[in-house]
Amino acid sequence: xxxxxxxxxxxxxxxxxxxxxxxxxxxxxxxxxxxxxxxxxxxxxxxxxxxxxxxxxxxxxxxxxxxxxxxxxxxxxxxxxxxxxxxxxxxxxxxxxxxxxxxxxxxxxxxxxxxxxxxxxxxxxxxxxxxxxxxxxxxxxxxxxxxxxxxxxxxxxxxxxxxxxxxxxxxxxxxxxxxxxxxxxxxxxxxxxxxxxxxxxxxxxxxxxxxxxxxxxxxxxxxxxxxxxxxxxxxxxxxxxxxxxxxxxxxxxxxxxxxxxxxxxxxxxxxxxxxxxxxxxxxxxxxxxxxxxxxxxxxxxxxxxxxxxxxxxxxxxxxx
Numbered sequence: 001x002x003x004x005x006x007x008x009x010x011x012x013x014x015x016x017x018x019x020x021x022x023x024x025x026x027x028x029x030x031x032x033x034x035x036x037x038x039x040x041x042x043x044x045x046x047x048x049x050x051x052x053x054x055x056x057x058x059x060x061x062x063x064x065x066x067x068x069x070x071x072x073x074x075x076x077x078x079x080x081x082x083x084x085x086x087x088x089x090x091x092x093x094x095x096x097x098x099x100x101x102x103x104x105x106x107x108x109x110x111x112x113x114x115x116x117x118x119x120x121x122x123x124x125x126x127x128x129x130x131x132x133x134x135x136x137x138x139x140x141x142x143x144x145x146x147x148x149x150x151x152x153x154x155x156x157x158x159x160x161x162x163x164x165x166x167x168x169x170x171x172x173x174x175x176x177x178x179x180x181x182x183x184x185x186x187x188x189x190x191x192x193x194x195x196x197x198x199x200x201x202x203x204x205x206x207x208x209x210x211x212x213x214x215x216x217x218x219x220x221x222x223x224x225x226x227x228x229x230x231x232x233x234x235x236x237x238x239x240x241x242x243x244x245x246x247x248x249x250x251x252x253x254x255x256x257x258x259x260x261x262x263x264x265x266x267x268x269x270x271x272x273x274x275x276x277x278x279x280x281x282x283x284x285x286x287x288x289x290x291x292x293x294x295x296x297x298x299x300x301x302x303x304x305x306x307x308x309x310x311x312x313x314x315x316x317x318x319x320x
Contacts, residue, residue: 025303028310029112032317033077033203033227037157038172043067075168077173077203078135078224079113079120080105086126086185088253094299095238097172101298102207102233108306109205110142120145124152125190126192126253131196185255186219195222210282211253220289229309230247230286231294232279239275241268 043056046066054068055179058279083106089099096104110120121135122145130152185208194204204226206219222228241264250257261267279295288294294309296302 002134025108025112025306028307028314029109029116029239031288032310032313033079033116044070075119077116078198078200079109079118080123080135080194080198080202081109081120082123082125082190082204082206082208083149084126084185084187084206084211085124085130085149085164086211088185088209089195089210089233090192091237091252092298093253098209098233098235098298100150101296101302103146105207105231105233105306106149106205107142107146107303108173108302111139112144114139114229121191122148123185123190124148125193126142127184127186128189132193132195132217135202138244165261185209185214187212191215191218191222191228193251195225195304198226200227204228207233209233216219216289219291223289223291229292229294230282232282232294233296233298234275234279235298243268256278258265 014317043059043066046055046060046068050068050095054070056067056069059067070133080096083102085099088096092098092100106122117137119135119137120142122131122133123129124131133148148224159233161309186204187208187210190206194202198204203284204222206228210230210232219228241262243265245261248257248259283293283295292309292313294305296305
């Protein structure tokens with residue numbers, strides 16, 4: 001994909017996601033993700049009419065004069081998009097790949113956050129951390145986030161890569177290594193990175209195909225401090241393989257190639273059963289860890305699953 005093709009794809013995503021954001025998602029986003037309410041700002045001398053419940057007794061005792069705590073309303077949120085850019089994300093049997101579906105999802109979330117005057121950041125990962133864009137405001141910044149998800153790993157260098165290397169690589173050099181065919185997804189390492197760079201509570205969407213193991217503990221640890229939402233992106237061919245005879249299939253992350261007889265109905269049933277079991281097991285495990293789950297089919301709309309998620313969160317909030 002050339003630079004001009006990437007720009008065209010970003011424009012297409014911007015147009016396609018513009019109306020859903022304006023009509024549906026912006027309102028849903030605001031109703032679900034609310035700010036922290038109020039937070040401490042400073043202490044100031046007491047004046048008649050102040051609520052005595054706001055008196056800071058420690059400062060008052062130390063100074064001999066009454067002081068009150070002042071609070072400010074804090075509604076701004078920070079949205080961190082953690083996008084898996086491992087090679088398995090490049091797979092697509094239809095009009096778009098899993099990575100392109102992930103980019104469209106990131107666009108919807110980023111534009112929704114920007115309309116609410118929230119900050120948006122991006123972390124790209126596979127076996128290590130590939131790129132980190134600190135959270136900022138503005139539509140130009142949101143478009144950059146979408147472009148980076150699409151463009152990462154291509155020959156055309158994405159704008160800002162030099163900034164990432166110069167500013168963040170020295171500090172997090174232990175999390176970066178050259179990308180190769182054997183690199184697989186490491187969600188646990190991505191969560192460690194999140195905990196290291198995000199001090200304040202963050203809404204974190206982890207967008208991946210979750211071809212990884214042993215990451216649940218890291219997700220739970222991140223979810224204790226932040227609000228972590230897992231987004232599984234799949235392709236229909238991971239569930240249904242057409243009967244086209246002997247096919248050599250290569251694992252995009254491990255590089256291993258094996259020969260399969262897709263003409264065997266038993267083999268096709270096994271593939272479907274294994275994929276459905278993986279989907280169900282992942283949702284159950286994440287649910288037991290208190291982590292919300294969204295399933296995105298790369299061949300279908302990403303808007304509807306996101307709306308269902310927002311409405312589920314809103315109903316759950318109301319019941320509390």
